[in-house]
């Protein structure tokens with residue numbers, strides 16, 4: 130077992146008083162709330178979540194165990210404003226820039242934009258960081274995003290609020306097992322999704338993101354190549370069906386997108402017949418089939434701006450609604466259902482690991498240089514190869530150019546290349 134796979138996967142959906150423990154702030158650590166998924170009986174619920182995150186392949190089974198996430202305590206307004214002011218000063222003092230994912234706390238997203246940073250998907254974040262002149266990148270997202278930023282900017286310091294902010298796709302694809310799987314099929318080209326560790330990227334021939342995956346697999350299929358695809362089985366299925374390519378799929382999934390429910394989505398569509406349904410391709414097949422638009426967070430965001438519809442049903446992490454609503458204040462956004470009829474929570478599509486990012490954690494990282502992403506140079510150089518291959522493919526096939534560092538100006542560059 131690797132250190133990464135030994136870290137217990139977090140599968141918390143909402144904090145619950147029975148399973149919540151407050152931790153006081155100390156000088157070196159911000160205050161946080163320790164939360165676990167669901168209420169009692171914990172074992173049964175944990176098992177239910179384990180099933181969602183269990184990964185199998187032809188050679189056996191990999192289990193991710195129970196869930197744990199340190200969710201930062203919500204700050205009172207006056208304290209939040211003070212912390213934000215201190216972060217602004219620290220960013221200037223340290224020549225640092227804040228890059229945030231669409232799924233993190235809206236206050237962090239707003240702070241990133243207010244301080245000249247960016248809000249985007251993982252590739253946008255990494256490319257923005259690469260093009261920016263800052264010495265330090267503060268990545269508000271999950272660990273593989275910090276690693277991607279580091280791979281593209283090895284000379285820079287990359288900090289994260291919490292290094293244990295993980296991803297079920299990354300955790301469900303440990304390097305030893307995945308490497309053995311690849312070794313067992315040496316005749317296949319290895320294509321991995323961006324939501325993987327630096328080690329898995331370094332084992333791959335290609336790294337792809339959710340939208341460009343289809344084009345790259347078509348390209349490889351047309352060249353007669355047989356593929357290994359990992360780790361997301363839903364995205365792999367989607368692409369396999371579209372292209373007819375010979376793909377062996379690693380059976381990972383995203384614990385957030387895996388939860389969307391087709392039957393309940395049909396009911397919601399019936400209640401809002403004019404609504405456009407936007408679905409991230411990490412969702413189950415039955416949900417993807419109901420979509421009007423399937424794509425990465427960036428693609429879904431573009432659809433809400435470009436389409437005439439006034440109502441959208443959104444099947445991805447609900448953190449994206451902040452940016453959607455900001456960009457289209459007169460449109461209406463409905464969360465796609467993640468629960469069956471009897472459930473009290475109709476949509477709990479929040480990534481527990483993304484929720485581990487807090488303003489105090491960011492301040493703490495900047496103050497102490499903690500949460501630094503450290504990568505072995507040789508590993509990063511190898512991991513850059515398949516990542517660069519994707520960027521070159523995108524540049525060649527979509528006539529894209531290098532990012533300037535201005536996220537608004539650069540946004541067209543990343544359409545259809547967006548990661549989760």
Ligand code: SF4
Nearest residue numbers: 296297383384385480
């Ligand atoms: S929402 Fe994104 S980061 Fe969270 S588990 Fe799913 S793929 Fe990973």
